[in-house]
Amino acid sequence: MIFKLIGDLFDRGRAIVNFLTSNPKITTFSSLIIFLLALRLINKELNQFALSDIAIAFDGVRISNTLLAILGAIISYGALSLSDRFCLSMLGKQMIIWRTIRASIASYSLAKTLGYSWAIASTARSRLYSKWGLNNAEIGALSMSTGVGVQIGALSAAAIGLILGAPEIARHSPFNTGFWWILAIIAIIPAALWLYFCDYGGAFIKWGSAKLYKPNTQIAIKHLVILLFDKIGAALCLYMLLPAHGGWNFPAFLAVFILAGLLGALSGAPGGLGVFEAAILKLAPNSQNIPGAAVALLVYRLIYNIIPLVGATIILGLHHAEPVARPAARAAKKVGLVAIDVAPQILALLVFVCGYLLIGASALPNPSARMIRIEAILDPIIIEVAHFLSAITGIALMLSANFLWRESKSVLNQALILIFIGAILCLVKGIAWEIAISLIMVFVLLLGARKEFIVPHADIKPYYSYRFIAAIIGSLATMIWLTAFSYDKMLFAPQTWLKIGADAHEARAFRAIIGATVFFIISIFVNWLVNNSKDYD
Secondary structure, three states: OHHHHHHHHHHHHHHHHHHHHHOHHHHHHHHHHHHHHHHHHHHHHHOOOOHHHHHHHHHOOOHHHHHHHHHHHHHHHHHHHHHHHHHHHHOOOOOOHHHHHHHHHHHHHHHHHHOOHHHHHHHHHHHHHHHHOOOHHHHHHHHHHHHHHHHHHHHHHHHHHHHHHHHHHHHOOOOOHHHHHHHHHHHHHHHHHHHHHHHOOOOEEEEOOEEEEOOOHHHHHHHHHHHHHHHHHHHHHHHOOOHHHHHOOHHHHHHHHHHHHHHHHHHOOHHHOOHHHHHHHHHOOOOOOHHHHHHHHHHHHHHHHHHHHHHHHHHHHHOOOOOOOOOHHHHHHHHOOHHHHOOHHHHHHHHHHHHHHHHHHHHOOOOHHHHHHHHOOOOHHHHHHHHHHHHHHHHHHHHHHHHHOOOEHHHHHHHHHHHHHHHHHHHHHHOOHHHHHHHHHHHHHHHHOHHHOOEOHHHOOOOOOHHHHHHHHHHHHHHHHHHHHHOOOOOOOHHHHOOOOOOOHHHHHHHHHHHHHHHHHHHHHHHHHHHHHHHOO
16 A cells, blocks of 8 residues: 555656756746756855955966966866767767867767757757768767766766765765765766676667767776766866865865855756855855855856856868968868857857946946046947936847847847947947957857858747747846946936936946846837737737
8 A cells, every 4th residue: 555655756847847848938948947046056156245245256377377277177178079070980980089179079068058059059959960970869969978988987987086085064054074085986886887787788779860889888988987087177176266265175175166056057057157156155165265166157157157158159260271370261261160160159149248237337347447438438328328228229139039039130140230330339338349249259150150040030930939038137136236246326316317427327337237127028018919919810
């Protein structure tokens, strides 16, 4: 009787999990709620600090540590590239190493930034490897084997960290050393099963019409060692940026880093954003420098996620470029051939980031010296209007990314216009040349990749996807929190909203946030209204 009851509970639990995971609305907005809770936790950790503390922490970032962090990122992505070559050999395929590097950077940088790693990486690989002779079954087998390998490598790295760092972790957690050692044994089981599996059973694994030939134990161990360096390199990237290494020894931090990454992945948030940061801040020793850790996490995201993502588009284009000795114009033209290889989804993400930067440039404080210089040239009203329109343009770009993701041809032209306008507004509102240059770089990449956006807008479902809506809500929530954190006292009196001038930072921020939020709500409402009215026609 008791076993039947347990079986019924298990079946019901599995049915609930299947329902939740198969419903995109539930999974998307559950991820959003988790992200907002993580943001609240981060706010709690940073609540006792001010923006000046963060600025001081930024000044404390050492170039030597940053270079070591970059080395850690290179080790991580290098290990993933070697892993891809190993899995290609399991398919009986040989490929030029540069192609493997290109494909791994494009797929993993996108997967690590967006989340949904297997699906995203598989999409990126499909666009590349299909042109290099692999069929759909082989690409699917490659994605499966690399995905499983990365997970086994992560668990094995965590096991090593737990075995060596258990006493250190136990000092900062409610569980004793024995608990963490037991967890290490559990984490190493998948690797042990894989090595056992390589020596027994058939010679290959069937995946559709593709065959994955099993390696012998010696080669499988070599592959496992390579996979360990994925997480070791990634952990080293953050470890070198943390002031005093966050109060951890490296083995203990490696285990905590992988645990934080696992929590981020389970949250469903893009790249574990917010949840990963909250876990690192919460799991750290009490002695950790919180502002310094927050800065380290920002720099880590830049080095490990953003730069590889941008680099993926540039590297794939530069591969087609002629040697430096050839005319620069010809090389620049060849860079435009990035459209041949780069998934439009990468460019859609970059457009989304551009929108976020425009909102941030409007909501966060501008250097007063720049504001004074621009006011000497332009009328203050023009500057204030440019500030407000910058935030609106940012939201419009984020909404455009929704259709760029689906390769819309007409929205590409709209995005190009918006990016160009945004770059001009950045200069007019406060000489934000750094953001203007970033926008122009994305503008050039979009222009070069315009042939990739081939779907007529009439053939695309005209609604905003739930994932993009959730991503924009999360982005706005982040920006609202950053704005509130940047200004110790946000004054909400009507006379403050109308204040203009070089020192009216709070008023500009308030107008920008309100304008962006209202524009977003109206856009979503109008889109819903139009689509529902079509259903009744």
